[in-house]
Amino acid sequence: MGRRVLVTGLGSFWGGRVALALENDPTVDVIVGLDTVEPSIELERTEFVRADENYSILARIVHAARIDTVLHTFLHVDSTRANQRTVHETNVIGTLNLLAAATAAGSTVRSVIVKSSTLVYGSNPQDPAWFTEDMRRSTPPRTAVERSLVEVEGYLRDFANDYPELSVTVLRFSNVLGPDITTPFGQALELPLVPTIFGYDPHLQFVHENDVVRSILFVLDRDVRGVFNVAGEGVLPWSEVARLCGKRLLPLPPVGTGSATRLLKVIRALDLPGESLELLRYGRGVDTGRLRRLGFQYEFSSVGAIEDYWRSVRLRQTVGEIHRAYRYERDVETFFRHSPAVVRDE
């Protein structure tokens, strides 16, 4: 019997991407996607269910569809995308409901995979050059997103202890770049001058969007449990990242950096999330040995991810957006999927 997977955040970039990848996996029988908004990419066999942001109907879906794997991709990791309240509701309350549903009476769930972020480590002057999965951050989190992620991971640790029969996997992703995803660092690199904080040149690490999806499929496939860092090989200074994209730097003042970034936001140049300000001072490197030792191979290093991202930007600047915009039409989808009139080649 194949796997029956529930994907949270189907309408978000990651949910959609992961569902798309699962559709091509013959060992996956059923894919149910949950979100408050409709999916933005064309999916063939994924079933979309509309839910509220903290998944109150989850237990029923899990039971009804005999879900065995929950893929929790819907955690906010960028505070420019949601306000504090939404971040808390989605990340903390959403995850708690998800975990409750996964262990409700009659639940068939045996593994939970969560897409977290290396933001849980923070970025501080006293940090080591490389964070391993067992290290704790050196100061309490300062932004709502970081705080909620740290809380979520705490709940997941307890959850894994309380239900040893379940496989709980947490993947901590570093800064993502890629042709399709929009990220604050990606946007910063597209500006004519790339913002930096004067006098600092932090070490940053990047992971390609394909490697994010591949690593999720990898842990799903191998049934590995535990916490894993996922990031491209190598760190490099932010100034070099800008140079790789052929850009010069715009130094922001080291004192009053917050006001300077607010100004950037007001003139609509760039909305830098609070999490990235510390990162632009002290940077962060994470050790990816644990997942590698299990046999996971990256397609892109940190430099590779930047290069691939930049190739796609150059292409986009010349020929415009390539990806056809897709609008989810419920009636049309239902027709194609369920109408006896549609001839399906099996």
Add this chain to the structure above:
Amino acid sequence: MPSERPVDLNERRALVHLPNLSPGAPDDGRLGDVDEWGRSERVRQQVRRLYDPVYRKLFRVEWEGLEKLPPGPALLVANHAAAIPSDAPVIMHGIEEELGRPVYGLADHFFRQLPVVGTLWSRAGGVVAHPDNAYRLLREQRQLVLVFPEGTKGTGKPYSQRYRLRRFGRGGFVEIAMRAGVPVVPIAVVGAEESMPTLTTVPPLARLLGLPYFPITANMLLFGPAGLILYLPAKFKLRVLDPVYFDVPPDQPRYPRSRVMEEAESIRQNIQEQLYDMLSRRQSVWFG
């Protein structure tokens, strides 16, 4: 015909004295030469060129017992002095020049917080003193690592307390060496204390500026603001002591605290005695 065996990357690094990049970072596509520790060989070359006259002409550094340094990795431990420490660059530059081996100086993360200074400090070779950084450098990359267990307590002490060693923290350096399975090599340094004597400190100013201490140095009185970077021409003498090997298995989660403290204290006492010996032989602060 020489063998076509592909040369191992680490081997090749060792041949051309490139810094070891781990965890196995491929540097294809890189534009700069900044390694995972923030070092840049280009910057370091410049710094070495600028610093060499200070080392040779100003401090006229003399080494004793350099041959005692083991060929493999080791944790170098020395006494710490001068308001803006002059001993770290002397030891790092000295071993790099005399033996051609890079030394990774661990220092308080305080430097990293300063704009410009922090970046230059790390490009030139400073690494934040974190146990995991030390472990990677010693155990995985088999380098020489330098620490000053007295920390800012050594450099913030007044001139009247010169050459009296402060406590060696909680002996964390011994634990690091044990875990990494490397010997500790103590080094006694004479000269740093007189290169920038601290007359007094101003604690309220230190608190205000967030500094570990705010010194009033003889150099400041003599040279004004330039005294922050101008050292007095004290004669430097360094003595490398016998390596201390700990007969314990590496990679243990923890080591007996009492043993760690005991080893740290005995290393401290050894350096202290050697310092007294060196000072008793010294004819002049300026000429040795």
